[in-house]
Amino acid sequence: MHCITEYLNRARYILRSEGAISLLRRLFPYLFSQIFSWEEYYVRQHFVAELNEADFLPKVKDFTFKLITSNEMADDWAKRTGFDFRNQILHARQRLDAGAIAFCIFIQNHLVHIGWVGLNQKSKNSINPQPYEVNFSEHQGCVGVGETVPEYRGEGLMAYTWVHMNNYMKQQGITMLISIVATDNVAVYKAHSRFPSIKICAKARHIKFLWWQYWKETPLPEGFKPPMVK
Numbered sequence: 001m002h003c004i005t006e007y008l009n010r011a012r013y014i015l016r017s018e019g020a021i022s023l024l025r026r027l028f029p030y031l032f033s034q035i036f037s038w039e040e041y042y043v044r045q046h047f048v049a050e051l052n053e054a055d056f057l058p059k060v061k062d063f064t065f066k067l068i069t070s071n072e073m074a075d076d077w078a079k080r081t082g083f084d085f086r087n088q089i090l091h092a093r094q095r096l097d098a099g100a101i102a103f104c105i106f107i108q109n110h111l112v113h114i115g116w117v118g119l120n121q122k123s124k125n126s127i128n129p130q131p132y133e134v135n136f137s138e139h140q141g142c143v144g145v146g147e148t149v150p151e152y153r154g155e156g157l158m159a160y161t162w163v164h165m166n167n168y169m170k171q172q173g174i175t176m177l178i179s180i181v182a183t184d185n186v187a188v189y190k191a192h193s194r195f196p197s198i199k200i201c202a203k204a205r206h207i208k209f210l211w212w213q214y215w216k217e218t219p220l221p222e223g224f225k226p227p228m229v230k
Contacts, residue, residue, distance in 0.1 A: 006090060018150055033208075039182060041204045042189075042226065043132060043217060046143060046162075046177035048169045049197035056163045056194075058156040060107065065164060068102040081109035089114060089147065091126065098126040101168075103161045113157035115146040117165060117177065130206050131215045134178050141169075143177040146188070158191040166197070180204060186228045193229045200224050 068074050071086075071093055078084035085104065086092035088111055095116060096102065100123040105113040118124040119141045124134055127144045134142045143165060148157050169177065181188050183203070192198045202217040 006093070035210060037206070037208045039206045041130070041180040041206065042183055042200045042220075043202040043204050044179045044181065044192075045199050045201050046165070046169075046179065047197040047199070048174075049166055049195065051163050051166050051195075053160075053163050056156065056160050058105075058160050060112075060152060060155045060157075062107065063112070063157075064106045065160075066104045066106060067164070067168070068096070068104055071096045074102075081106070083109050083111075085111035085114070095123065095126040099123040100126055103164055103168075105157050105161060107152070111149070112152045113146070113148045113161060115158070115161045115165065116144055117168065118142045118144075119172075119174070128180060130180060130204075131213065132178065132180055132204065132217070139173055139175045141174050141177045143179045144181075153187065156191075158188070159194055162192065162195060162198075183226065189226045189229050193225070200226070 066077065068077065074084070074086055074092075074096060078086075085102075085106075086096075092102070095118075099118065099120055101117045101119070103115045103117065104111055116127045118127045118134075120136055121134075124136075124142045127142060134140050146158060146161070148155075165177065168174070200220055202219050204215060204217045207214040
């Protein structure tokens, strides 16, 4: 029942923020992907850099950045603001229970951007179930499933969140964050082109049919950049 409620909350959010057509465009591919999917990704390595937060401030004003590390913290934030961002983000509760960390930006108490970091296998699986390798014993982690509400896309929120992820890496002694991003995700590659510390190391193919899946990574040359950011 709780799972059904999550999906209904997510559908209501998309319907309100993006409209019925967008909901239908998302719904049918999502349902089909539960049976079969064929995706290509770039595998990226995120290293610590010396970044000045002031150089990456979003265009929007009066925003609040919040690091949320547990459902208890999310409960408290929801009581304080009157808005529970977990009703907006599918699987948010499960990710927090698994140990994933939510990097959030709020405007007028409403979530406008979120990114996730995982520092163990359980949290990694909750963020990205694709079978790419992260060596958690060597202080590596993963980052993924970032999302910006349509109204605030192009305002620099993703880049600003990465500054906080970079600082979190320094504080926690994380040597590298690994992510996968679909090869056609132009917004992500343009945003992260501002960070020389983010490097693309491989191109991956993922095929899934029901419970069977195939994953293959092909190394890319040093300094590779996607065609859309050259």
